[in-house]
Amino acid sequence: MTITVAAGIGLVPLLACDAMPYDALPHARVHPADAGPAGAASDPAAAGDPFGAACRIGVDGSWVTAYCHNPYPGTDQVRLHIECVRWWDLDSDSAPVAVGPAQTVRLAGRCWDEVGTAWISHRKAG
DSSP states (O other): OEEEEEETTEEEEEEOOTTSSSOOOOOOOOOHHHHOSTTSOOOTTTTTOOOOOEEEEEEETTEEEEEEEOOSSSOEEEEEEEEESSTTSOOEEOOOEEEOTTOEEEEEEEOSSOEEEEEEEEEEOO
8 A cells, every 4th residue: 555645845655564553644744944935936846956855664563664765966855753653652853864866865763652653854955
């Protein structure tokens, strides 16, 4: 089963395994500072400047692993965000990781108990 999710600038496919007791439902967080000036094109690809690593997110029990590959000439900074199901379980955000042209990076994190949602955010380096 594949779920397509808006994450940062582009669309990110989330590959869910049928063996999981639930489907992680990632969502994008866009902060007003990232949106740019009012009326400006917020999608660099629409402006003729393709950007953004393609990421795959997998959930195995309480572990989340994401692989991001950047096919474009610009560097993308990606972060893995994880929200846990239980109120006492700490949500986490990874440090930004630079994905250069033609590079693939692996990001991982976990919850102590169950993963509620997991998603990748993107930011143009520089």
